Amino acid sequence: MSVSKQNRRQTLPFAYQINRFISKYPDLKYNGSGIYCLMCRRRLVGWNAINCRQHVLSARHKQSRKMHMPYWTFVYDFIFMLSVCDIPQNMLDNSHFRAFWQKYVPNWALPTRKQVCTEFPHVKEVVENQIRCELRDKKLWVTVEIVDVKKDKVGNVLVRILEENYSSKPFLIASQRLKQLDADTIHYVVIGALMKFSVHPKNVLMFVTDESEHMLAAGAKLKSTCPNLLHIICILHVLHHITESIRTSYPDIDKLIISMKRIFVKSAKLTQQFQKICPKIPEPPQPLLASWEAWLKAAFYYNGYFDVVKAAMIQFTPKQSRYIKGCQQLFKDPRVEADLKMIHENYGFLVDAIEILQEASLSLTESMDMAENVYSTLSHLENVPGMVAAEKFSDILWGNPDYEKLRAINECLKEDRLNSDLQRYYSHANITCMDVERSLASYNAIFTSTKTCLSESAAEGVLMMQLYAKHNKRAFTWKK
Known part of the structure; x- marks a missing residue:
C-alpha cells in the first residue's frame, strides 16, 4: 500500500x-x-x-432474525401508533395496561418504555425518508408558524407540494426552539430544513406567512437563496386585523360580548336559568376572541335575538354576577341596538369570506377573487369604521411583498397564457395558512404533564408523524 x-x-x-x-x-x-x-x-x-x-x-443471529423480523415491524408500527394517537409513553409502565396486553395479546410482547425510546429515532428516520421521497423534485409551498411552548418560541416549518389540479396537505419538516425570534434565526431554520430533506432552492416557489417584521425580513433573505420564491402575506391574517379594527370601533358592543361571556362561562346555574327563560334560542356565544370571525358572529347573535336576550337579562339580579348590571344597562342603551344592526348589515360578508377562505382546496383564482371582492365591498362602505377597515385592508394587502406578481400569474392562468413552465404550479397555490395553524393547534398537547421529558427531537418526530398520518392514510410498510 x-x-x-x-x-x-x-x-x-x-x-x-x-x-x-x-x-x-x-x-x-x-x-x-x-x-x-x-x-x-x-x-x-x-x-x-x-x-x-x-x-x-452466527446461528444466534440467524435465529434472532427469523424470530424477530415480524416483531421488529410490530414495534415500529406500535411506536408510530403511539405518536399519531397522542398516547403517552408512560402508559407502558402501567401495570394494569401491561396485564391487559399480556392477557389478550399474548403472541406479541409489549415493548418496554426503554425499548420505545431507543427505537423512536429509527421510526422518525423512516418517516423522514418517506417524506423526502414524496418531496423529491417537487415544487413547494413553504410556511413558518411560531408556537409558544413553555415560555419558549418554537418555529415549525411546513411545506405543501404544489400540484396543478389540487391543493395538497402539509408536511412538517422541522420543529425547533428558537433562541431568538428574528429574521436570521427563521432563515437559518428554513434553509436547514430544506437541505435536510434534499429540496433544491429553485423548487421553492411560495413562502406564506403573517405580516410581522421578522417574517417580512426572513422572506427577503430567503429570496437571495431561492430565486423563484414569491413571499405572500396570509389573507386570513389580513382579515383578522380587519375584524380587530371593527371590534375597536365599537367599544360598547365589545363590552357587551365580553360581559355576557363572563356571566355564563363559569356558571351552569345561570346557563340553566337562561335556557328556561329562552328555550327556543341558542345559548349566548362564548367566543374565543383570538378566532378569526368569532367576535362578528357573537355580534350577529345579539342582533338577531336582541329583544329576547334583553328580556331574559332583565330577570337576572345583579347579585348573581357582577357583570349583570353592566349588561342590563347596555341592553337599555338605544345606541347598542343600532350598532348591532349596523355591524350585521355592513360586515356580514366578512364572515362568509373567512369561512370560504379557510378551505384549503380553493384554487388560486377563487382565493384571489374572494380577497379582492372583500376589498371592493369594504371600499364602498360610507361609515367611519368601514372606511378605517378598508384603509387597513388596502395597506396590508397591497403592502404584500409579491402580491402584484402573484396577481399577474393569476391573470395568466385565467386567460390560459402561461409565460413560463413554473406558472402552472400556482393554479392551486394557497394564499392562506389557516389549515396549517389548525394542524398545529394540538402542539401544546404534546407537552402535557405526562410528557414533560420529551426532547426537542422527539416532539418534532411526534408532530411530524401526526401530520404525515393525515396526509398518508395507507398502512405503513417499514423498510430497513
Whole structure:
C-alpha cells in the first residue's frame, strides 16, 4: 500500500470507517457508542469487519432474525401508533395496561418504555425518508408558524407540494426552539430544513406567512437563496386585523360580548336559568376572541335575538354576577341596538369570506377573487369604521411583498397564457395558512404533564408523524 493512500485512510473519520464496513449488513447500526444489532437487541463486542461478519453468520443471529423480523415491524408500527394517537409513553409502565396486553395479546410482547425510546429515532428516520421521497423534485409551498411552548418560541416549518389540479396537505419538516425570534434565526431554520430533506432552492416557489417584521425580513433573505420564491402575506391574517379594527370601533358592543361571556362561562346555574327563560334560542356565544370571525358572529347573535336576550337579562339580579348590571344597562342603551344592526348589515360578508377562505382546496383564482371582492365591498362602505377597515385592508394587502406578481400569474392562468413552465404550479397555490395553524393547534398537547421529558427531537418526530398520518392514510410498510 502506498504511503499517500495509507495516510488518507488514517485521516478518515472513525464513524465513517465503521459505517463503511457495516453498510453491507442492514441488521447492524452504529449509534455513536458502538455497533448495535437490531435483531439481537445487543451491542457487538468487536469494532472491525471480521467481528461484524462473524456475528451476522452466527446461528444466534440467524435465529434472532427469523424470530424477530415480524416483531421488529410490530414495534415500529406500535411506536408510530403511539405518536399519531397522542398516547403517552408512560402508559407502558402501567401495570394494569401491561396485564391487559399480556392477557389478550399474548403472541406479541409489549415493548418496554426503554425499548420505545431507543427505537423512536429509527421510526422518525423512516418517516423522514418517506417524506423526502414524496418531496423529491417537487415544487413547494413553504410556511413558518411560531408556537409558544413553555415560555419558549418554537418555529415549525411546513411545506405543501404544489400540484396543478389540487391543493395538497402539509408536511412538517422541522420543529425547533428558537433562541431568538428574528429574521436570521427563521432563515437559518428554513434553509436547514430544506437541505435536510434534499429540496433544491429553485423548487421553492411560495413562502406564506403573517405580516410581522421578522417574517417580512426572513422572506427577503430567503429570496437571495431561492430565486423563484414569491413571499405572500396570509389573507386570513389580513382579515383578522380587519375584524380587530371593527371590534375597536365599537367599544360598547365589545363590552357587551365580553360581559355576557363572563356571566355564563363559569356558571351552569345561570346557563340553566337562561335556557328556561329562552328555550327556543341558542345559548349566548362564548367566543374565543383570538378566532378569526368569532367576535362578528357573537355580534350577529345579539342582533338577531336582541329583544329576547334583553328580556331574559332583565330577570337576572345583579347579585348573581357582577357583570349583570353592566349588561342590563347596555341592553337599555338605544345606541347598542343600532350598532348591532349596523355591524350585521355592513360586515356580514366578512364572515362568509373567512369561512370560504379557510378551505384549503380553493384554487388560486377563487382565493384571489374572494380577497379582492372583500376589498371592493369594504371600499364602498360610507361609515367611519368601514372606511378605517378598508384603509387597513388596502395597506396590508397591497403592502404584500409579491402580491402584484402573484396577481399577474393569476391573470395568466385565467386567460390560459402561461409565460413560463413554473406558472402552472400556482393554479392551486394557497394564499392562506389557516389549515396549517389548525394542524398545529394540538402542539401544546404534546407537552402535557405526562410528557414533560420529551426532547426537542422527539416532539418534532411526534408532530411530524401526526401530520404525515393525515396526509398518508395507507398502512405503513417499514423498510430497513
